[in-house]
Amino acid sequence: MLTMIGKRLMFAIPSLIGVVIVTFLLTRALPGDPAAYFAGPAATKEAVEQIRKKLGLDRPLIEQFLRYTNDLAHGDFGNSLTTGQPVATEIRNRLPASAELTLLGLIVSIVIAIPLGVLAATRPGSWIDHLCRITTTAGVSLPVFFTGLVLVYVFYFQLGWSPAPLGRLDVFYSAPPTVTGFYLIDTLIARDFEAWRSALSQLVLPATTLAIFSLAPIARMTRASMLAVLASEFVRTARASGLSPTTVIVTYAFRNAMLPVITTLSMVFSFLLGANVLVEKVFAWPGIGSYAVEALISSDFAPVQGFVLTMAVMYVLLNLVIDILYGVIDPRVRLEG
């Protein structure tokens, strides 16, 4: 197992180097001149040049790149010009916000989609199969920001059930001391139950928005893979041997149907990180998605590079976790590895 992890990590190094080079070049190729942007509305040509010098943008590209990689090696991601903060600190502060939201959205989605998919597969053509089809089609065809806005409009503006879409906590609660960065966990550690409730109620709408979006692929994949497994010979044998339907479905069929579902989950997780950008905008969520977009709009290189790099590292880790999960579910993968 350990050698496999080591090997996978080794393979990841070249792709990370590639990511560093490509993001560096891409951000430099962006139209727009950060020096002119940050010199302010009333800048003269000299003022723009002064700023360019201060930012080190007057140097040749290769020198800028060497300095950038050198800083990276020292754990320095540079400074964001739009927010004025070091990128590493910002990402560290914002990543948990995005992760908490995405994970919760994914969990909600799994809890609904997998049973729905399994049920639809065991009774194809029944009402539950149609329900599955309708929900998934609807979920995937609604753009996330639209679902988000509709939810805000209905549950906050019209009904008043949900709190104001103002980020992770109600404005009058203070954030819990950071342990994990996940407010749901940190508030419990701090034993601040009122804040826990506030954090949870703030999470409900954005997490639901993400869940609705991600229902479709998970449910469809579960259904398809369950159908295939249920039609296979070992299930027929199990049924013929008089095993109870639950044992057949859960122990035999479901475990075998899990592999493609896990693969889909990893893909869905990556989509969700992308979809997050819009959800974060709608719910004023202080996550990394909205941070990266704002940086991109103002040609702010450092956060964009930091964001892409963080994402690349996360994908590498995610793929690793998925590979390990394969091994847990399917002994054949373990043997081959």
Place this chain on the structure above:
Amino acid sequence: MKRRDFLKSVSGLAAGAALPAVPQVISSAYADARSETLLIVSEGGPNNLDIHGVGTNVPGYEVSWNCYDRLISHEMKAGPGGVPYYDRDKFKGELAEEFKIDDMSVTFKLKKNAKFHDGTPVTAKDVKWSLDRAVSVGGFPTFQMSAGSLTKPEQFVVIDDYTVRVDFLKKDRLTVPDLAVIVPCIVNSELVKKNASEKDPWGLEFTKQQTAGSGAYKVTKWTAGTEVIMERNEDWVGGPLPKIKRVIWRMVPQAGNRRALLERGDADISYELPFKDFQEMKANGKLNVVSLPFSNGIQYIGMNVTKPPFDNVKVRQAIAYALPYQKIMDAVLFGLGNPMFGAPADKATEVAWPQPHKYNTDMEKAKALLAEAGYANGFETTISFDLNFAGVNEPLCVLVQESLAQLGIKTTINKVPGANWRTELNKKEMPLFTNVFSGWLDYPEYFFYWCYHGNNSVFNTMSYKSAEMDKLIDGARTSAATGDKAAYDTDVKGFVDLAFTDVPRIPLYQPFVNVAMQKNISGYQYWFHRRLDYRALAKG
């Protein structure tokens, strides 16, 4: 049966996942905090708490305005609709107890009880250090100081601990007003020097993250891009103690949500909403919506006069007759702007800026002028705009495109990303574009100096050069400084007339700054910088 059990357990799980929204528990402490706290929601937040910093954005100016004091500030007068509006010509002391303007200098006596947030008294050496800093750091602050002929540290002289003299470089009517803008704020010099380094002698890194002033508020928490929390400075002596104890300023990127927050009564104040929203909120009357014209500001269509076809004055006049002015007012602004067109033909030019020009939408005249210029069949061109203000600019450009098509002019719309806009303006290559300019100092010659003078500043976006124009502008600046009213009036009328006959840029309207607030919020004041002044606001 077994299958049914499975179903049951699954639906139970699903119900558990869809957690019901928890209604807000309102404890009494919570309600108290609410009544003394102002919750502001806006699209963007500051990137730097110090206006002297590199690339501080406009929301950062709001922090500086409320957390730092200046030597002097403006008095208020009744503005349009009875809303308090800053009085361009009347000054009052903020840190200065009294000030005396002489022929070639102005002397300030400081309030002896003024203290910085950390308790150290505000003295003359802080004033000198801060003003030296403003003229030395480079970039925007230095540029703004130079607009009032404040360029050298030697101009700021410490007389004693509580007296400072500012020497004039030359006679300039804008020197004293320039000491009342946001930039010449007084910084706690000892505190900042302690945190400065060799590489950063003015301590910009330190003041970026925290306020080091003597102002009415101090920043207690700032999470960039998320929120700014400010608390009242109980020892403020710059004016009467503000009524609002705490200001929470949250960034809410979605305009629709900002409106929802206002209408539900959760947020107290918001700006930067689409005009349509302001218009609707005004109409339904649940909130107070204040709309006031930008002082010394105009949205215009500019033309590059160095290149054909716009180097021909007849073409420019033809365009001025072809613009759909009224449609822009109705469909883009929903009436929230002052028209700057269609003045009656016999109206005399005033000594004022902005004032409307005499062009109106008249396609026949436009066609005739275009034919005279030799473009009877029209031409092809590109109209550019800044995507950061797409809400106004995009529909505006579409209307212009539609209107010009009637003259046979084919226009392609070029959307320039915000980050790129300034670069594009600086290149001065766009043939046709729309933009806004507004000056902090509300004087006609100031506007014209930046926008029409042949020294070709970045705001002379048309690259317009005219010896006659330069003579009039320079003349007005000199006569304003010496107080020669008659000469000044002739020159101002002269340059306004010339700007309208030569039309390198066509003024469309004077934009409004719109602010929506709850009915229980009072004390809103309009300032030249168009941001909020929390010190005058009250709740309840």
